[in-house]
Amino acid sequence: MLLCVTFIDPTPVPLPPGYRLAELDDAADRAAMQEVDRWAFASDLAPEDEPVQVWTLEPGRSVGVWHAGARGTALAAVHSSFAFRLQVPGGERVPASGLTWVGVHPGHRRRGLGRAMLHAHLRRSRERGEVVSVLNAAESGIYERYGYGIATHRVALSLGRGAGLRPVPEAEDLVVELETIDPEHHSADVERVHGAVVRPGWITRDTPALRTAHLVDWPSARRGAERKRLAVVRDAAGRPRGYAVFRRKDSWGEENLPAGTVEVHDALALDPAAARALWGTLLDLDLMGQVKAYTLAPDDALLGLLTELRGIGRRVHDDVWLRILDLPAALRARAYPCGVDVVLEVSDPLVPDNAGRWQVRGGPGGVQVTPTEEAAHLAVGIADLGAAYLGGTSLTALAAAGRVTELVPGTLVPAATAFSWPVSPSTGWGF
Numbered sequence: 001m002l003l004c005v006t007f008i009d010p011t012p013v014p015l016p017p018g019y020r021l022a023e024l025d026d027a028a029d030r031a032a033m034q035e036v037d038r039w040a041f042a043s044d045l046a047p048e049d050e051p052v053q054v055w056t057l058e059p060g061r062s063v064g065v066w067h068a069g070a071r072g073t074a075l076a077a078v079h080s081s082f083a084f085r086l087q088v089p090g091g092e093r094v095p096a097s098g099l100t101w102v103g104v105h106p107g108h109r110r111r112g113l114g115r116a117m118l119h120a121h122l123r124r125s126r127e128r129g130e131v132v133s134v135l136n137a138a139e140s141g142i143y144e145r146y147g148y149g150i151a152t153h154r155v156a157l158s159l160g161r162g163a164g165l166r167p168v169p170e171a172e173d174l175v176v177e178l179e180t181i182d183p184e185h186h187s188a189d190v191e192r193v194h195g196a197v198v199r200p201g202w203i204t205r206d207t208p209a210l211r212t213a214h215l216v217d218w219p220s221a222r223r224g225a226e227r228k229r230l231a232v233v234r235d236a237a238g239r240p241r242g243y244a245v246f247r248r249k250d251s252w253g254e255e256n257l258p259a260g261t262v263e264v265h266d267a268l269a270l271d272p273a274a275a276r277a278l279w280g281t282l283l284d285l286d287l288m289g290q291v292k293a294y295t296l297a298p299d300d301a302l303l304g305l306l307t308e309l310r311g312i313g314r315r316v317h318d319d320v321w322l323r324i325l326d327l328p329a330a331l332r333a334r335a336y337p338c339g340v341d342v343v344l345e346v347s348d349p350l351v352p353d354n355a356g357r358w359q360v361r362g363g364p365g366g367v368q369v370t371p372t373e374e375a376a377h378l379a380v381g382i383a384d385l386g387a388a389y390l391g392g393t394s395l396t397a398l399a400a401a402g403r404v405t406e407l408v409p410g411t412l413v414p415a416a417t418a419f420s421w422p423v424s425p426s427t428g429w430g431f
């Protein structure tokens with residue numbers, strides 16, 4: 001069973017006796033990885049889902065913990081990561097390790113396996129030259145201890161059918177096509193729109209497996225709704241300018257009035273006219289009573305198009321958690337909307353290379369990030385710097401909660417202004 005296993009040194013967090021951290025083989029260990037994953041997430045694959053499942057994990061990036069017990073050796077924990085490129089303020093894409101599949105079999109939880117895997121993940125990601133790591137958290141209490149902070153938020157909206165939208169004259173020139181999703185046929189159009197978005201936090205789906213997995217229609221996920229549909233907005237030349245992945249679920253009220261729901265899983269538009277055409281269609285589908293959208297950016301165009309914001313249901317959720325792995329590289333890669341000259345005292349117990357005093361000096365044309373002996377202006381932990389990194393959480397908001405300390409009066413607001421960004425960060429899909 002354990003032939004050709006590459007064990008990984010778990011220092012500085014040794015595992016209890018009988019546990020070994022090791023690289024996992026994408027093919028040979030796949031069944032064991034899926035078994036741990038299903039135990040950890042209390043989920044089982046429905047027989048009808050088997051034909052559509054897609055293996056998205058990338059070779060050489062999965063690590064697990066084997067347990068040698070009285071009844072043999074079995075996999076007790078897994079995690080993996082994607083080799084993403086993450087857009088930062090200004091549009092540059094930095095190498096980002098997209099942590100995924102973190103799972104410990106419930107029979108082995110709270111023995112330090114998760115901690116050992118996270119330490120290995122941070123070390124291996126840094127060795128690969130990845131500048132940040134990102135993840136979607138299953139629970140809020142898990143990842144801050146490893147230096148992750150909430151860097152992007154997503155907004156879920158619930159709207160009544162026919163909600164009013166402001167006119168955008170050019171929308172009349174666009175066509176909205178409605179089709180049943182076929183991943184092979186539609187992924188090119190979808191990714192053409194998705195890949196053209198300019199927004200911090202944006203992660204493109206760079207492998208064919210991720211593109212396909214994003215569009216496949218799990219029969220068990222329908223829960224009484226129809227198959228996944230696609231709305232594509234095209235200009236006069238046939239070029240896609242926007243799209244939405246959605247399903248409708250029919251329902252009839254007590255008075256026999258149509259009260260169906262449109263569930264919009266993913267909606268993007270590249271310009272105001274495309275946004276108007278797309279939402280005009282989704283908000284006016286026959287027999288529907290309401291429209292629910294789940295993954296909007298906090299500044300999505302829909303919020304500016306609606307003529308009435310009262311009465312809509314609006315919830316804000318944490319989206320992507322970000323961990324800075326290489327502080328000078330990360331701070332140099334992003335753009336700053338104005339001049340900046342600040343000394344940060346950064347604490348990072350897990351990545352000592354990030355810790356200490358850093359001077360960030362420069363402006364919209366670029367900054368220098370250098371270690372310094374100068375007195376610090378602001379003190380910040382690495383998780384909170386990660387939260388502020390994409391410009392979606394202000395340093396002033398963190399300071400108001402006692403998470404950033406202004407050591408020199410008058411330095412917080414200029415630094416917060418420089419670390420802000422006019423476009424809300426968003427990722428728009430889960431991984």
Ligand SMILES: CC(C)(COP(=O)(O)OP(=O)(O)OC[C@H]1O[C@@H](n2cnc3c(N)ncnc32)[C@H](O)[C@@H]1OP(=O)(O)O)[C@@H](O)C(=O)NCCC(=O)NCCS
Nearest residue numbers: 040102103104109110111112113114115137138139141142
């Ligand atoms: C979350 C999970 C990976 C943690 O693994 P684990 O091996 O039990 O965690 P560890 O024993 O290494 O715990 C390390 C620390 O995290 C804490 N912790 C672990 N899981 C936690 C949770 N869900 N919420 C809050 N704290 C948690 C532990 O209490 C411990 O705290 P300490 O630093 O104060 O001692 C595991 O419980 C699991 O697989 N859960 C179900 C699937 C899941 O949620 N995966 C995460 C996907 S994003």
